[in-house]
Amino acid sequence: MKEVFHFNSLNFHFKTIKNKDLESYKEVLYDEALLKCELIYVIVNEAQEKLSPSNSPYYVCKAKFIGNGIPTQDIQIETIRQNLNAFTMTNIALNSYAKLGGTAWTIEKEDKLKDELVIGIGSTLSENGQFVLGIAQVFHNDGRYMTGDCSPLSSFTNYAENLENHLFKTLQPLVEEMSKSGTFRLIFHLFKSASEEYEIKAINGLKERLANYNFEFALVHLAYGHNFRLYYNDGNSDINQGTYIQLSKHSALLHFVSKSDLPLKIDLDKRSTFTSLFYIAKQVYWFSHLSHRSYMPSKKEPLLLCILH
Incomplete structure (x- = not known):
């Protein structure tokens, strides 16, 4: 974020959970520090990505945080462990930038009069x-x-x-x-x-x-x-x-x-x-x-x- 989009200051708050089950994610949903964040990254694993929305840690967290006006971004733990290269990092930065209200690029308007x-x-x-x-x-x-x-x-x-x-x-x-x-x-x-x-x-x-x-x-x-x-x-x-x-x-x-x-x-x-x-x-x-x-x-x-x- 700092290198690609020139953010001057970034502050991070890390919250860990006991296990990877849904209840463990729910335990931190009301954390005061999290609810003051402008963007929340939810770390999940590949298997959790395939769960139904009602059983998915990411979608349950997303529903809670978006209700408080906070955008979320999911990242697979496998990506962090195996493939966190420059291309992956810049893609995460781009997604984060957009969710924070940034405009990475635009397209030319076809109807310039309206x-x-x-x-x-x-x-x-x-x-x-x-x-x-x-x-x-x-x-x-x-x-x-x-x-x-x-x-x-x-x-x-x-x-x-x-x-x-x-x-x-x-x-x-x-x-x-x-x-x-x-x-x-x-x-x-x-x-x-x-x-x-x-x-x-x-x-x-x-x-x-x-x-x-x-x-x-x-x-x-x-x-x-x-x-x-x-x-x-x-x-x-x-x-x-x-x-x-x-x-x-x-x-x-x-x-x-x-x-x-x-x-x-x-x-x-x-x-x-x-x-x-x-x-x-x-x-x-x-x-x-x-x-x-x-x-x-x-x-x-x-x-x-x-x-x-």
Whole structure:
């Protein structure tokens, strides 16, 4: 961090646990020194990475700390012991820099006359599955990370209301500034099956509260959970990265990994007022080159999808 991003001062607080079981991690979640940190590294092993979120030390810690406004980063103990070379260290530094609000690089805006925000919306459940935490990550369309936070831990009864309030609180200052230069766009990316009762309801409520501003919006669903597969030359040749196939006015496929037959499916909600599916697909593709995990571009996932994991 000091060498690559020129941080002048870094202070570390180390907290050890007795064992590698989930309960040992839980014992330190309320440590006062940890709760004062600006970024927390959670050390796990390779086997723990494969556990379900409810049994995963990292996801349990992440849910707790993000609820206190503290970003987290997991690091495998095997990586520390075997492969902590300069490349690995700079990738960890890059990820940390991004989570602390830094901007490592941007992309050129295609529409230079219009401001635009890209908002990734995700959610995670509490350990017992009874409460839900809404997560919003906001980027400018040139790739700059604007802000990211989470809604209060909610029951399913008040989740939509809390998510709406959280989105309004997060976006309103940015929207106020953008409105000074005219019409702007809000493009929402949803990465799980959006519910009319929750996420869609929250976004509709947000639109009503922003009705005094002049803006276009698009509601975009991104997913790999579909039945489409792509093949070229009877499967004997690779498919070019960035291959775009429009299925309908509101649906398209975008290919990222040349050796794979599984494309990303992009669905544009019919309630959107900005309806250029090709523009949105290009934006998703260029955002895939903005990796905040590594200096290498993402092979499969757009930036927002990585961050919301």
